[in-house]
Amino acid sequence: MAPLPDASAPTEAAPAKAAQKVSPQRRKRVLDAAEELFSQRGFYGVTVRQVAEMAKVDVALPNYYFGSKRGLFDAVFHRRAEVLNRARGDGIDAVVVTAGTARPKVEAILDAFIAPVREAQASSDPGWRNYCRLVAQVNSSAEFAEMMSTHFDDLIEKLLRALRLALPQAKDTELYWAYHLLTGALTLTMANTGRIDRLSHGKVHSENARDAYSHLVTFFARGFTEIAND
Amino acid sequence: MAPLPDASAPTEAAPAKAAQKVSPQRRKRVLDAAEELFSQRGFYGVTVRQVAEMAKVDVALPNYYFGSKRGLFDAVFHRRAEVLNRARGDGIDAVVVTAGTARPKVEAILDAFIAPVREAQASSDPGWRNYCRLVAQVNSSAEFAEMMSTHFDDLIEKLLRALRLALPQAKDTELYWAYHLLTGALTLTMANTGRIDRLSHGKVHSENARDAYSHLVTFFARGFTEIAND
DNA sequence: GTCTATAGCGAGATAGAC
DNA sequence: GTCTATCTCGCTATAGAC
Numbered sequence: 404m405a406p407l408p409d410a411s412a413p414t415e416a417a418p419a420k421a422a423q424k425v426s427p428q429r430r431k432r433v434l435d436a437a438e439e440l441f442s443q444r445g446f447y448g449v450t451v452r453q454v455a456e457m458a459k460v461d462v463a464l465p466n467y468y469f470g471s472k473r474g475l476f477d478a479v480f481h482r483r484a485e486v487l488n489r490a491r492g493d494g495i496d497a498v499v500v501t502a503g504t505a506r507p508k509v510e511a512i513l514d515a516f517i518a519p520v521r522e523a524q525a526s527s528d529p530g531w532r533n534y535c536r537l538v539a540q541v542n543s544s545a546e547f548a549e550m551m552s553t554h555f556d557d558l559i560e561k562l563l564r565a566l567r568l569a570l571p572q573a574k575d576t577e578l579y580w581a582y583h584l585l586t587g588a589l590t591l592t593m594a595n596t597g598r599i600d601r602l603s604h605g606k607v608h609s610e611n612a613r614d615a616y617s618h619l620v621t622f623f624a625r626g627f628t629e630i631a632n633d
Numbered sequence: 634m635a636p637l638p639d640a641s642a643p644t645e646a647a648p649a650k651a652a653q654k655v656s657p658q659r660r661k662r663v664l665d666a667a668e669e670l671f672s673q674r675g676f677y678g679v680t681v682r683q684v685a686e687m688a689k690v691d692v693a694l695p696n697y698y699f700g701s702k703r704g705l706f707d708a709v710f711h712r713r714a715e716v717l718n719r720a721r722g723d724g725i726d727a728v729v730v731t732a733g734t735a736r737p738k739v740e741a742i743l744d745a746f747i748a749p750v751r752e753a754q755a756s757s758d759p760g761w762r763n764y765c766r767l768v769a770q771v772n773s774s775a776e777f778a779e780m781m782s783t784h785f786d787d788l789i790e791k792l793l794r795a796l797r798l799a800l801p802q803a804k805d806t807e808l809y810w811a812y813h814l815l816t817g818a819l820t821l822t823m824a825n826t827g828r829i830d831r832l833s834h835g836k837v838h839s840e841n842a843r844d845a846y847s848h849l850v851t852f853f854a855r856g857f858t859e860i861a862n863d
Numbered sequence: 864g865t866c867t868a869t870a871g872c873g874a875g876a877t878a879g880a881c
Numbered sequence: 882g883t884c885t886a887t888c889t890c891g892c893t894a895t896a897g898a899c
Contacts, residue, residue: 425864443775447677450892461866466894536775543773543824545673545766552831559832579833580848584818591817596778602789603809618810622856629855655882680874691884696876 407490407522407531410483425468432458433465435530438479442536446476446547477550480541483523483534484554490519492558495565502568510624512565513585520593521616532595539594542586566627573631581630585623592619637720637753637761640713655698662688663695665760668709672766676706676777707780710771713753713764714784720749722788725795732798740854742795743815746788750823751846762825769824772816796857803861811860815853822849 436457440449451472455462469475494515498507523531541547559582566578592615599607609615666687670679681702685692699705724745728737753761771777789812796808822845829839839845 429865445675445677445774447675448776451894452892462893463866463895464864467864472893539773543769543821543826544675545824545826546678548826548828551828556832576833576836577848579829579837580845581852582832583821583829583837583839583845584849584852587819587821588814588817591773591813591820594773594775596773596775598778598781599809599813601782602786602812603806606806607809607813609813615810615813618807619814622811622814625859626852626856659883681876682874692875693877693884694882697882702875 407519407526408486409528410486410530429458429460429464430468433460433468433475434479434482437465437475438530438533438537441476441479442533442540445540445544446473451475480537480550480554483531487519487523487534488555488558491516492561494518495561499565499568506571507565507569509566509569509627510620512562512569513620513624513627516562517589517616517620520589521612524593524595524612524616535593536595539590542590570627570631573627574633577630577633578627581623581627584626588619588623592616637749637756638716639758640716640760659688659690659694660698663690663698663705664709664712667695667705668760668763668767671706671709672763672770675770675774676703681705710767710780710784713761717749717753717764718785718788721746722791724748725791729795729798736801737795737799739796739799739857740850742792742799743850743854743857746792747819747846747850750819751842754823754825754842754846765823766825769820772820800857800861803857804863807860807863808857811853811857814856818849818853822846 433454437449437454440453440457451465452462454465454475458465465472465475469478495512498511498515502508520535524535526532542551563578563582566582567573567575570578592609592612595609595612597609599609663684667679667684670683670687681695682692684695684705688695695702695705699708725742728741728745732738750765754765756762772781793808793812796812797803797805800808822839822842825839825842827839829837
């Protein structure tokens, strides 16, 4: 898979005379710092001052750029969600189109759904790795759960449509349950807590994201396939 | 399965002359309120004052009882971990003993591991339901992950020993990976965010905890069993 | 656009009264 | 043991200077 684009690049080229505009570099540094801190300690565990200090920027700037601490949090979440989910959706579409009138393969669908996340976590860009942790935190919080719906529901509907093509005999409720289990496993993998490494006394190395996700895809491809046999 | 004992009961009977001792009722109210609030908003999203207000107790008491806000958090986490994990461990032991020299069944082992959690979440006691959410939050946070190790590692070692008896051909690394996926799915189920209900437009009802966990056990029993065929 | 200074508030914790 | 009062600190946010 192609590496993910740099979600943090400014969308417009900076003008040669950078006279009165927000510095894109500073804005990016604020987002990057907020991403790292929020992913580690959650929304309430981070102060705007810590973000500003890590970003090497004046305390007033995060609020000036994003209106409020919550606005900053939303901006961090939004920034990479777009590019990540476009890649995932395009991948699923490609699998379905390639299959043509035949049934697409379950494993190919799940791999398309997962691959951009895997590459994000395996990326040399720490920003992407932090973002994975942030999504994991948001997904298991009751308070911010609606952010997941807002940004991810369309993609998941697409995933389920593709799975219905692959497994037309499967009952819809069973597909939803299996998706629920999948997203739990996916989320914990994204959280990247290192817990499985400690538990296995080093027999398992979860910092190898590609290995981790290959186990995930294999395990769930089998599980989804078996649903159709009920 | 028998209902879980009341983890919030005082361990010693209150003396008839309750002269100079901490009021067990107040202490319990503080723990219950903290449990509810921490499970919803996490450690940093809750103030001691909010806890005291919900518990209908003076602001100074939580700190007097537990030393600090962090001490309160630890006490909340610790209180039910003991009783929950004793029930889970005893259940696994019973499955292994009952099997005798035969291989225990994978599904029976997983059911024993899960059943007390399922009953906690299905309980009429809101405290147990809040506790499930709290564990889910802690498990996917990087910062508090060591609390999971402290309280849960022994139980998980026991689970893995039982699974090795059931699946002697399975490679150890594969068992660890499958456990990782299981705990992710379990954790999201414990978080009980209602997301799957909304996503399925009401086709799935996750507030029926027993239904949710029965899907989980069935799905993972198959998956673990297939590991041994690799 | 950036930075300084500060308003205004609420946090965690505790000394001392009861 | 419980409660009152308060200390001290750091927070978010913003008005106004540059």
